[in-house]
Amino acid sequence: MKLRKQTKKEFITYAIVLLFYAVVMILDVTGNLKSHTKGLLVPVCYYATAAVSLNLVVGILGDLSLGHAGFMCVGAFSSSLFSVVFKESAMPVGLRFLIALIIGTAVAALFGFLIGIPVLRLNGDYLAIVTLAFGEIIKNILAAIYLGYDEAGVHLSLKSFTLQGEGKMLINGAMGIQGVPTDSNFTVATLILILTLVVVQHIVDSRTGRAIMSIRDNRIAAESIGINVTKYKMLAFTVSAAIAGTVGVLFSHNTSTLTAASNYFGYNVSIMILVYVVLGGIGSIRGSVIAAALLYALPEMLRGLGNLSNYRMLIYSVILIAVMLWNWAPAARTWREKVFAGKGGKADAAS
Amino acid sequence: MLNFLNTIINGISLGSIYAIIALGYTMVYGIAKMLNFAHGDVIMVGGYLVYTGMISWGFNPLLAILFACIGCTMLGILTERVAYKPLRGASSNLAVLITAIGVSYFLQNISLLIFTANPKSFTSVITWEGISLADGQLKIQGITIVTIVAGIVVLLALQLFIKRTKAGQAMLAVSEDKGAATLMGIDVNKTISLTFAIGSGLAAIAGALLCSAYPVLTPYTGAMPGIKAFVAAVLGGIGSIPGAMLGGLLLGVAETLSKRYISTQLADAIVFAILIVMLLVRPAGLLGKKLQEKV
Amino acid sequence: MQLLEVKDLSISFGGLRAVDNLNLTVEKGELYGLIGPNGAGKTTVFNLLTGVYKPTEGSINLNGVNITGHRTAQINRDGIARTFQNIRLFKDLSVKDNVKLGLHQHYRYSTLTGILRLPKYFKVEKEMDERAMELLKVFDLDGEAETLSSNLPYGKQRKLEIARALATDPVLLLLDEPAAGMNPNETQELMDTIRFVRDKFDMTILLIEHDMKLVGGICEELTVLNFGQVLRQGPTKEVLNDPEVIKAYIGE
Numbered sequence: 001m002k003l004r005k006q007t008k009k010e011f012i013t014y015a016i017v018l019l020f021y022a023v024v025m026i027l028d029v030t031g032n033l034k035s036h037t038k039g040l041l042v043p044v045c046y047y048a049t050a051a052v053s054l055n056l057v058v059g060i061l062g063d064l065s066l067g068h069a070g071f072m073c074v075g076a077f078s079s080s081l082f083s084v085v086f087k088e089s090a091m092p093v094g095l096r097f098l099i100a101l102i103i104g105t106a107v108a109a110l111f112g113f114l115i116g117i118p119v120l121r122l123n124g125d126y127l128a129i130v131t132l133a134f135g136e137i138i139k140n141i142l143a144a145i146y147l148g149y150d151e152a153g154v155h156l157s158l159k160s161f162t163l164q165g166e167g168k169m170l171i172n173g174a175m176g177i178q179g180v181p182t183d184s185n186f187t188v189a190t191l192i193l194i195l196t197l198v199v200v201q202h203i204v205d206s207r208t209g210r211a212i213m214s215i216r217d218n219r220i221a222a223e224s225i226g227i228n229v230t231k232y233k234m235l236a237f238t239v240s241a242a243i244a245g246t247v248g249v250l251f252s253h254n255t256s257t258l259t260a261a262s263n264y265f266g267y268n269v270s271i272m273i274l275v276y277v278v279l280g281g282i283g284s285i286r287g288s289v290i291a292a293a294l295l296y297a298l299p300e301m302l303r304g305l306g307n308l309s310n311y312r313m314l315i316y317s318v319i320l321i322a323v324m325l326w327n328w329a330p331a332a333r334t335w336r337e338k339v340f341a342g343k344g345g346k347a348d349a350a351s
Numbered sequence: 352m353l354n355f356l357n358t359i360i361n362g363i364s365l366g367s368i369y370a371i372i373a374l375g376y377t378m379v380y381g382i383a384k385m386l387n388f389a390h391g392d393v394i395m396v397g398g399y400l401v402y403t404g405m406i407s408w409g410f411n412p413l414l415a416i417l418f419a420c421i422g423c424t425m426l427g428i429l430t431e432r433v434a435y436k437p438l439r440g441a442s443s444n445l446a447v448l449i450t451a452i453g454v455s456y457f458l459q460n461i462s463l464l465i466f467t468a469n470p471k472s473f474t475s476v477i478t479w480e481g482i483s484l485a486d487g488q489l490k491i492q493g494i495t496i497v498t499i500v501a502g503i504v505v506l507l508a509l510q511l512f513i514k515r516t517k518a519g520q521a522m523l524a525v526s527e528d529k530g531a532a533t534l535m536g537i538d539v540n541k542t543i544s545l546t547f548a549i550g551s552g553l554a555a556i557a558g559a560l561l562c563s564a565y566p567v568l569t570p571y572t573g574a575m576p577g578i579k580a581f582v583a584a585v586l587g588g589i590g591s592i593p594g595a596m597l598g599g600l601l602l603g604v605a606e607t608l609s610k611r612y613i614s615t616q617l618a619d620a621i622v623f624a625i626l627i628v629m630l631l632v633r634p635a636g637l638l639g640k641k642l643q644e645k646v
Numbered sequence: 647m648q649l650l651e652v653k654d655l656s657i658s659f660g661g662l663r664a665v666d667n668l669n670l671t672v673e674k675g676e677l678y679g680l681i682g683p684n685g686a687g688k689t690t691v692f693n694l695l696t697g698v699y700k701p702t703e704g705s706i707n708l709n710g711v712n713i714t715g716h717r718t719a720q721i722n723r724d725g726i727a728r729t730f731q732n733i734r735l736f737k738d739l740s741v742k743d744n745v746k747l748g749l750h751q752h753y754r755y756s757t758l759t760g761i762l763r764l765p766k767y768f769k770v771e772k773e774m775d776e777r778a779m780e781l782l783k784v785f786d787l788d789g790e791a792e793t794l795s796s797n798l799p800y801g802k803q804r805k806l807e808i809a810r811a812l813a814t815d816p817v818l819l820l821l822d823e824p825a826a827g828m829n830p831n832e833t834q835e836l837m838d839t840i841r842f843v844r845d846k847f848d849m850t851i852l853l854i855e856h857d858m859k860l861v862g863g864i865c866e867e868l869t870v871l872n873f874g875q876v877l878r879q880g881p882t883k884e885v886l887n888d889p890e891v892i893k894a895y896i897g898e
Binding site: 058062064118121122124125126128129130132133134136137140141143144158174267268271274275278282311313314316317318320321324325327328329330331332 | 380385386434437438439440441442443444445446448449450452453454456457459460461463464574578581582585614616617619620623624626627630631634
């Protein structure tokens, strides 16, 4: 059977990820991997996953969400709560982590759905600022609550309290959740990335994806041909939030202490993921993976070379502005059309 | 009671700063129809310029503020030219917003390189102690009074400018209908540049006041107040100048009250919750006009 | 048989009555024209018929069913499809995908079926591809099926919009200034296409147009709007020779 063009594209993306995985594994087995580099592997995978999921909203649906880190935060806290409670139980580690992944994903999906109801009625700038607002609210609330249990029962408060007798502090305000089991590993993170790619790419190349993209291209026309705009917006937003939740699970189970701090879950993290999406090419799923991996890992790998990391964000921001101007400025578009006339006229909306 | 009064006064002071920033947002939004995400970072640049002027070059405060105003005005015009103007007429309205985020990142990181991440402790531009009322139980700091007065002066000046000058009327016309304004011989590009210039100049004043009231200056100082000022602009009705003032004051009071009586950590969450409720109940804001999309 | 029956339809925008007491009946299979000077409220009528605006007063009946107040997407499912004055294609999608989106309501499988790539996904997608190609062939667009729709020349974009509207399988087709921006040759070709669509798809067509040659050439009935009100209604020949209509057009 001859593969369709779209299917071929999808397979190339999987192949890139698998190749990356294989190379890393070979380096590891032959002892060529520094422990510093090893520490980067899981984050590379989950930031790539985060970028792919954000691209579903930004690139495919065409709405700018700045609350992605908020959904990661929800996924991280809900799953870690479960893992901490069942840490000492007889449950096998694999099963516990699987349940944690499901919980984090499901809770984030629920939040995505509930937040989507009011948010998706808005457009453009308002949607961006309100998603940012929701993300910050989630982070701030999770940084302010205290949850614990003792002989008197379960306590939930906005103020610090002391436990009576036998018990355990689960969420300790700004100190967060302590002792999260470090169940994440590179293999699981790679699997999640591939699963995410399958889900997102298959949605894009289907009836559902076409409907979502039609809203992006022209909402009024989409309505005029009977597309249920609210339904498809909700769908894209909820799926994206759910995957962000999965990312949160991987994140929180990669370090033992989880805090709702701004540098992990603030809107700046959402913006960083947005930078990956934009530089990888808005709407390009494969681009998101590559951009996230490169932009996250490169500066970390080059940390030895002086104060390059100080310049990296500066360089990223300049590239970001340049890429946006190059891709979207009407003058640049006309110029490109003139120069590349006749080439690249084929539909190439989502790869 | 005195405590409460004090909190309210502090709230009005913070609110005045938000209002001055929000004025910049609302004008740019009304005229260029874009959310200038980097507006908050212009405040930060303004703060550093005042700091440099006063500490490194020994300017007196007024001169330092003037210096910062000029610097920020130029910065505003420059960013508009380089980053936003080429995107006018782009087919995606996300493009200019993402670019503005890029500019915000750029300003933060260039400041990080020049001034480092170490917080600079800012010397207040106001040396006046302030006044004390009710036998010293109610102390109002000089900076608080100056900030409130500055807010009122800026609002009145802007209103006068828009109502009484040709350039101001041109701004009004461009915000109503770009096409019609062009036909009437108004130079839309020039008007938008002027709007950015004024907004950025105001941001420098806001920066000086903000850093005087909360005297820690880092490259990230402007980001959060910038976002909150946008919230204030939306609250008051985006595009409306009195609305920005009202929204700023309400937001400032709400934030200080939350900090004082509910929880410091949740104050930001409450501010954002107000935004969300507002947009759901009355998307056009308190003093804004409703817009309908043309088919 | 009456297909579309509009009764006492009015809408006000802040005191201005953009459409005032419009009564309109379109028979099944008819080619009906809605004309009038700029700003007469023609596109507003289309926006009322397709649920973009809610009427202040009046009712819209399609096939005897009251569809007043239905939302835009629902009205398409009720059987009205439209094109737009300023073409609204899905510009970053291919020509074929534009038409497949028109088929969206009639060829279904769930999102999960799509994600899991179940056999139904392949079956339905194939059926959609075939149907879309059939429609594209009718409009002589099948050679450009994989082209990005925004890369089509202007005239073909107009055709594609009609093809997409027809893909939704409507009973009534609304065309908003289909000849806008076309040269006389293209207009002539468009007239043939519109007649062909009416005959081949057994379609009822209501169109807004400024080009009097097109209106006089293909419309059977006309309504002339002026300042939101009906100026004249009736068979094309009579209406176009009416002195008042001529005055409204040429007079001022």
